Amino acid sequence: MDRRTFIKSTGAAAAGAIAAPAVWSPARAQSRQETLLIVSESGPNNLDIHGVGTNVPGYEASWNCYDRLISHEMKTLENGVKYYDRDKFKPELAEDMSTGDMSVTFKLRKDATFQDGTPVTAKDVKWSLDRAVTVGGFPTFQMKAGSLEKPEQFVTVDDRTIRVDFIRKDRLTIPDLAVIVPCVVNSELVKKNATANDPWGLEYTKQNTAGSGAYRVAKWTPGTELIFERNDKWTCGPMPKVKRIIWRMVPSSGNRRALLERGDADISYDLPNKDFAELRSNGKLSIVSTPYSNGVQYLGMNVTKPPFDNPKVRQAVAYAIPYQKIMDAVLYGLANPMFGKPEGAPTEVKWPQPTSFVTDVAKAKQLMQEAGYANGFEVPLSFDLGFAVVNEPLCILVQESLAEIGIRTTINKIPGSNWRTELNKKEMPLYTNVFSGWLDYPEYFFFWCYHGSNSVFNTMSYKNPKMDELVEGARNAAATGDTPTYDKDVKGFVDLAFTDVPRIPLFQPYSNVAMQKNVSGYEYWFHRRLDYRALVKA
Amino acid sequence: MRSIVLKRLATAIPSLLGVIVVSFLLTRVLPGDTASYFAGPAATPEAIAEVRKQLGLDKGLPEQFARYAVDLVHGNLGNSLTTGQPVVTEIANRLPASGELTLLGLLIALSTAVPLGILAAVHEGSWIDHLCRVIVTTGVSLPVFFTGLLLVYIFYFQLGWSPAPLGRLDVFYTAPPQVTGFYLIDSLIARDFETFRAAFAQLILPAATLAIFSLAPLARITRGSMLAVMGSDIVRTARASGLTSKTVILTYGFRNAMLPVVTTLGMVFSFLLGANVLVEKVFAWPGIGSYAVEALIASDYAPVQGFVLAMAILYVALNLMIDLLYGVIDPRVRLEA
Numbered sequence: 119m120d121r122r123t124f125i126k127s128t129g130a131a132a133a134g135a136i137a138a139p140a141v142w143s144p145a146r147a148q149s150r151q152e153t154l155l156i157v158s159e160s161g162p163n164n165l166d167i168h169g170v171g172t173n174v175p176g177y178e179a180s181w182n183c184y185d186r187l188i189s190h191e192m193k194t195l196e197n198g199v200k201y202y203d204r205d206k207f208k209p210e211l212a213e214d215m216s217t218g219d220m221s222v223t224f225k226l227r228k229d230a231t232f233q234d235g236t237p238v239t240a241k242d243v244k245w246s247l248d249r250a251v252t253v254g255g256f257p258t259f260q261m262k263a264g265s266l267e268k269p270e271q272f273v274t275v276d277d278r279t280i281r282v283d284f285i286r287k288d289r290l291t292i293p294d295l296a297v298i299v300p301c302v303v304n305s306e307l308v309k310k311n312a313t314a315n316d317p318w319g320l321e322y323t324k325q326n327t328a329g330s331g332a333y334r335v336a337k338w339t340p341g342t343e344l345i346f347e348r349n350d351k352w353t354c355g356p357m358p359k360v361k362r363i364i365w366r367m368v369p370s371s372g373n374r375r376a377l378l379e380r381g382d383a384d385i386s387y388d389l390p391n392k393d394f395a396e397l398r399s400n401g402k403l404s405i406v407s408t409p410y411s412n413g414v415q416y417l418g419m420n421v422t423k424p425p426f427d428n429p430k431v432r433q434a435v436a437y438a439i440p441y442q443k444i445m446d447a448v449l450y451g452l453a454n455p456m457f458g459k460p461e462g463a464p465t466e467v468k469w470p471q472p473t474s475f476v477t478d479v480a481k482a483k484q485l486m487q488e489a490g491y492a493n494g495f496e497v498p499l500s501f502d503l504g505f506a507v508v509n510e511p512l513c514i515l516v517q518e519s520l521a522e523i524g525i526r527t528t529i530n531k532i533p534g535s536n537w538r539t540e541l542n543k544k545e546m547p548l549y550t551n552v553f554s555g556w557l558d559y560p561e562y563f564f565f566w567c568y569h570g571s572n573s574v575f576n577t578m579s580y581k582n583p584k585m586d587e588l589v590e591g592a593r594n595a596a597a598t599g600d601t602p603t604y605d606k607d608v609k610g611f612v613d614l615a616f617t618d619v620p621r622i623p624l625f626q627p628y629s630n631v632a633m634q635k636n637v638s639g640y641e642y643w644f645h646r647r648l649d650y651r652a653l654v655k656a
Numbered sequence: 657m658r659s660i661v662l663k664r665l666a667t668a669i670p671s672l673l674g675v676i677v678v679s680f681l682l683t684r685v686l687p688g689d690t691a692s693y694f695a696g697p698a699a700t701p702e703a704i705a706e707v708r709k710q711l712g713l714d715k716g717l718p719e720q721f722a723r724y725a726v727d728l729v730h731g732n733l734g735n736s737l738t739t740g741q742p743v744v745t746e747i748a749n750r751l752p753a754s755g756e757l758t759l760l761g762l763l764i765a766l767s768t769a770v771p772l773g774i775l776a777a778v779h780e781g782s783w784i785d786h787l788c789r790v791i792v793t794t795g796v797s798l799p800v801f802f803t804g805l806l807l808v809y810i811f812y813f814q815l816g817w818s819p820a821p822l823g824r825l826d827v828f829y830t831a832p833p834q835v836t837g838f839y840l841i842d843s844l845i846a847r848d849f850e851t852f853r854a855a856f857a858q859l860i861l862p863a864a865t866l867a868i869f870s871l872a873p874l875a876r877i878t879r880g881s882m883l884a885v886m887g888s889d890i891v892r893t894a895r896a897s898g899l900t901s902k903t904v905i906l907t908y909g910f911r912n913a914m915l916p917v918v919t920t921l922g923m924v925f926s927f928l929l930g931a932n933v934l935v936e937k938v939f940a941w942p943g944i945g946s947y948a949v950e951a952l953i954a955s956d957y958a959p960v961q962g963f964v965l966a967m968a969i970l971y972v973a974l975n976l977m978i979d980l981l982y983g984v985i986d987p988r989v990r991l992e993a
Contacts (some may be wrong), residue, residue, distance in 0.1 A: 155827055160950075163740045170710050171693075171737055254706040324740050340739030340746070341950065342823060342942040364827050369937040369946065372805060373821050376813045382820040534953060539689040542701065574701070 152361040154637070154655055156648065157368045157383040161344055165335055166323035167298050168249055168257045177298050178647035182346065182363075184301035184329035185354050187212045187224050187243065187280075188292075192641055199406055200641040200652070204558045207292065210354045211238060211302055211330065222292065226278045229353045232304040232330045240274040245305035247272045247282075249318050257299045263557065264294020287597040293557050298645055304328040332358050332651045342367055346650065358651040359639070378403055378632055384655065385648065387631040390507045394630040395450035404635055407628040408642040409454050412563050413554025414470045415508075417516065418577045418621040420547045425497075430489035432619045435548075436475045437482035440519045444624060448511045452630060456623035465609045469560035470626050473616045482523045494524020500549040504534025509550055512624075516550075544579050551577060552627060556644045560608050561592040568615055580620035585611060664979060668972040672965075676728070679964040680721055683957040690737065690955045711737075724961070733965070734958030738951055743962035746947060751966065752837025753824055754936070754943035758928045760859055761866030762921070769871045770917070773878025777886060778905060788875055795872040804865040804938035811861060819857045823940045829854045862939040866932055870924045877920045881913040888912075914985050922978040926971050 162176035165183070169176070191206035209215060212224035230238040248269040250257045261267065265288040273281045284291055294300070303323065311322035322328070327335045332355070333346040346363040366383075368374045375393050377383035379402060389397075398405045417439065419426035426432055441457040459472040486492060499517060501509035510531075517527045527548065532540055540546055553575050555562050566573050569589050570581040588611040595604035615621075629646045636656040641649050691708035708714050712723065727734060733743035776788035811818040819826055824839055832842040832851050839855035885891060886909055894908045933945035944963065951959035982989040 150828060153828075157822075163736075163738050169740075171707060173738075254710075255703050259703050339749075339942070340736075340741050341947065342940075343827075366822055366827060366940065368822065368940045370805070370821075370940070373808060373938065373940065376808065377820055377822070380813060380816070380820070382822075534693075536689070536955075538692040542692060542704070 149362070151655070154360045154363050154384045154650070154653060155382070156363065156365045156385045157374050157377055158365065158386060159367065159369055159371070159374075159388050161341060161365065161367045162338075163340070164324045165327055165338070166303075166320065167301065168253050168303075168318070169320050169324050170255060172256070174647075177645055179327070179335060179344065179346075180301055181298050181643075181645065181647060182333045182650045183327040183331040183335060184303065185211045185230070185238075185331050186296060186298075186301055188215060188296045190296055190643075195408075199408055200639075201408065202641065202643050204293070204411075204644075207296060211243070217292070220287075221281050221283045222295075223275065223279060223281045226280070227353060228278070230330055231351060231353070232307070232328070233334050233349050233351075234304065234307055234328075236304065236306060238302060238330050239277050240280040241277075242305045243280045243302050244269075244272045244274050246303045247300055249303065250299050253318055253320065260297060260299045260556070261294065263562070264288060264290040264292075266291065266294060266300075289593075289596040290557055290559065290562060293559075297556050302330060304330070330354070333363065336362075355651060359654045360650060363650050378634070381634060384637050385631065385633045385653075387629070387648070389630065389632060391448075391450045391452045391630070394452055394632065397632055402635075403632050404637075406631045406633070406640055406642075407452055409626045409628055410552075410554045410646065411642075411644050412469065412556075412558040413552060413626060414456060414623045415453075415550065415552040415625055415627055416621040416623050417548070417550050418546075420544065420578055421620045422544075422579045423547065425489070425491060425495050426547060428489045429618055430485050431491060432622075434482040434485035434489065434491075434523060435520065435525070436473070436619050436622045437478045437485065438519050438523050438525075439475070439622060439624070440477055440515050441475075441624065442477065443515050444512055448508055448515065449625065449627075452628045454626035454628075456625050465612050467560070467605045467608045469563050469608075469612065470623060471612065473619075473623055475622070477519070479519075479522050486523050486525075491524070494526060496526045496528070497547050498530040499527040500530040500532055500540065500546045502534060502537040502551065503531050504537060505552070506531070508627075512550060538574075541577055542574060544577065546577075549577070550624070558644060559596070560612070561589055561596060564589045564611050564615070565593065568611065568620070578620040580618070582614070582618065585614055585618075588614065660983075661976065661980070664976050665972075668976075672968055672972065675964060675968040676725075676961075677721075679961045680724060683955075683960050684717060684720075686952075686955055690957065693955060733962040736951060736959040737956045738959070739947075743958050746959065747944065747962055747966050749837070750942055750944040750947050753941060754929055754932070754945060756838045756840065757859065757862055757935070757941060757943065758866065758925060758932065760863040761928065761932075762870060762925055764863055764867035765870040765874055765924075766921070768867070769874035770878050772871075773875045773917075774882055774905065774910060776875070776879045777882030780883065785879075788879060792872040792875050795868050795870075798868065799934070800865055800869050800932065801934040801938055803868050804862065804935050807861045807865055808938065818861050819854070821861065821939045822858075823942055824855060824858055825851070826854050826858070858939075862935050862941060865935050865938075866928060870928060873920055873924055874917065877916050878913065881916045882909060885909050885913045911985065915982060918978055918981055918985065922974050926967070926974055929967070929970065 158175070160175055162173060162179050164172040164176045165179045166172065167177055167180040187210060188207045189210045190202040190204070191208045192200045193203040195201050207215070211226055211230055213227045214225040216223050226238060226240060226243070232238060251261045251266060251269060252258065265284065265286050267285060271283045271285060273283065275281050282295070307328045308319035308322055312319035325338070332349055332352045334349055335344060336347040337345040344365040348358055348361050368377065371389055371393065374383070374386045375389055375397070378386055394405055394407070397403050417435070419432055419435065421427055441455065445451060445453060445455055456470060456472045458476045459474045461474065486494065499513055501513050513529050517529060520527055541551070553567055555566065566575040568576060568580055568585055570583070570586045572579060572581065588607045592604050592607035592611065595607060629642065631640055633640065637653065638656070639652040639654040641652045643649055691711060691713055692704045712720065731744065735741065736743055736746060739746060772788050772791065776785040779785060808821050812821060825831060829851055832839060832846045832848055835842050835845050840852060843852040843855055890912070891904060891909055894904045929944070932943065933949050935941065936943040936946040948960060948963035
């Protein structure tokens with residue numbers, strides 16, 4: 119080799135080495151175009167929502183890999199975002215739904231098959247619904263929310279017809295059949311893989327998707343990545359556009375943003391609000407922000423113990439919160455304010471809606487004096503470290519303001535794994551938390567959060583017979599279609615919640631999604647996870 | 657030689673048993689309730705009790721420990737609740753990822769730190785000594801996540817030279833067939849050079865981050881122990897005998913200065929393997945450190961216990977190797993034993 123050829127060859131090699139990451143073989147470029155790369159902080163621990171302790175990312179896998187009897191239609195909001203229509207259902211596995219007085223009957227599609235080729239029958243549907251109400255834990259609890267409690271309620275009429283009997287009239291029964299939990303599982307396949315200890319085959323479906331859905335999980339490396347392949351034989355809706363979805367876990371939010379800005383990742387939905395606000399203003403990506411349906415972040419107070427057993431003290435706190443500062447400095451405007459309703463504006467029949475509280479320190483001080491706490495008191499203020507990006511600055515702002523009316527707080531940070539234990543104990547005197555219900559009905563929210571049956575979400579241990587009467591009144595009125603009574607009761611419980619203020623609504627958070635400009639078709643769902651079936655990559 | 661190995665292994669057994677008991681007890685006294693975490697956000701007290709029963713957490717501590725010990729004897733470390741996988745497979749998959757990264761990082765650190773340390777000691781007080789001091793101080797005072805993010809910002813975000821920090825391989829490559837679990841080696845075995853290049857490109861930044869951090873102790877120790885040796889009688893004698901300065905420094909000086917360097921190396925290695933969580937987080941690296949930390953956050957007992965146990969075994973093995981290496985480097989150690 120002479121000097122000249124040596125220089126040439128090393129030069130070429132060096133050029134190749136430098137350009138390496140950007141050069142793709144043609145096959146890879148092709149697959150890059152048909153593949154969507156999603157990056158998020160954490161991934162599923164279980165692919166089956168019926169499993170023990172399936173986490174929220176696991177819901178996304180279930181939603182896209184399984185079908186339900188019915189689903190929701192989409193409507194378009196004023197800002198052009200597709201949003202699920204709470205009141206309009208569309209058939210998914212069912213082709214027909216007929217609602218009787220005390221039952222609903224579904225006729226299954228003729229052409230629907232599971233991913234292994236076996237047809238979907240009424241037997242599979244019954245087995246799946248039985249499974250959901252029997253396995254215990256979250257799925258069973260969610261089914262109960264729609265009065266779906268016993269296997270006897272699900273009756274196979276013939277091979278393609280299934281009837282669901284009501285045990286009581288409940289407006290939430292049909293919507294509850296369209297949430298993630300009542301998914302239809304390939305019963306023969308799962309039974310084959312079940313054991314005596316595990317009759318419902320939960321171990322098998324934890325690792326494998328056994329549904330009829332539009333996607334299947336092709337490869338799962340827990341904690342690292344999840345690869346979905348499209349099911350080309352899917353018949354329950356229009357064929358999805360994206361062939362392959364790769365979902366990678368990228369723990370650092372800074373890197374998720376860098377990946378988006380460099381154009382390497384297509385979608386991410388869990389960045390800090392500050393990043394979303396900045397990405398929106400620099401305009402390189404499309405950002406969609408949608409308020410959480412039926413969700414509110416609030417400041418809660420334990421009403422069973424002094425000083426918060428005194429409504430005057432609770433009102434004083436409500437007048438001392440720096441609402442606007444929280445909106446600007448913590449949320450960067452990415453939330454709906456839940457305060458400052460103009461004086462005299464009527465209460466509406468909807469939830470969430472703003473309170474009439476505003477920041478008014480003088481009034482707060484006066485209320486403290488009337489309550490006999492002119493010198494204030496000391497109290498810990500707790501928050502969930504799992505959501506520290508919002509909770510920590512929020513609590514610091516609240517701490518500063520409460521100090522002005524003599525309430526001296528110490529901030530108590532609770533690790534995510536411990537937060538639910540603490541909520542369950544119902545001992546924290548003052549804390550911030552967020553709750554949002556899958557089923558978007560005011561009485562559903564109030565039943566969980568304000569009713570005297572004292573569920574986990576009634577974190578304040580608030581009990582008021584008047585409140586219970588109104589909430590139950592609204593539930594019954596909804597079941598029988600008595601609109602005037604329903605409206606009166608909903609307004610009644612909202613007013614009562616705002617005068618008694620066991621919890622102070624702060625804001626309705628936004629669910630934010632950042633996408634490349636060539637990605638479209640995002641749909642907002644009550645579960646706030648992505649629906650891959652509608653996504654398009656140009 | 658064999659008796660030394662066996663004797664050393666026998667002394668390790670009590671400490672391993674201790675680690676098993678302590679890691680079990682420690683995970684139980686951690687704050688946080690596994691059952692209410694995994695029962696989900698919408699759990700009722702009954703639902704939580706049900707999950708607790710399913711996980712076997714309603715039993716007494718002695719019974720839980722007995723079950724754990726029996727499983728352990730069968731080579732079963734239990735299941736992780738956060739990832740849903742058996743802990744043994746997870747550790748087996750993740751250990752090579754951490755190992756490959758740590759070894760490469762250490763290699764870079766070693767090949768920079770040792771020459772730097774020797775030069776600094778030989779030319780004490782010169783510019784190279786000052787350079788060594790500056791590099792060492794910077795390396796120690798920059799937190800790893802900061803160095804990592806800085807490197808990503810410069811080489812990926814600004815310059816675009818480095819591939820996306822997405823773990824061990826770019827999304828569109830498939831991992832080579834597993835032989836050792838080290839992608840660099842496995843891809844060479846499979847003669848898949850494109851994958852080799854891709855895996856190597858992913859490794860450069862995290863390995864450099866680790867190297868910058870671990871450079872400091874290695875360079876300091878090399879310099880310090882070289883200084884001591886260079887001032888000793890043997891070196892003076894060697895010099896007086898008219899040997900070349902290369903022979904004096906490398907053969908007589910460095911060989912005698914190597915013992916503390918090897919000890920530090922062993923410590924740095926075992927420390928990095930478990931503790932480079934931050935580097936793993938920044939580079940989305942599917943390593944063992946981030947696995948343990950995630951499990952800890954979720955009060956997921958099995959992986960934490962498995963991790964502690966794996967680390968203990970590794971530590972014992974590493975110490976054994978270092979002890980044997982002592983004998984190779986310095987015959988006096990062998991004779992004393």
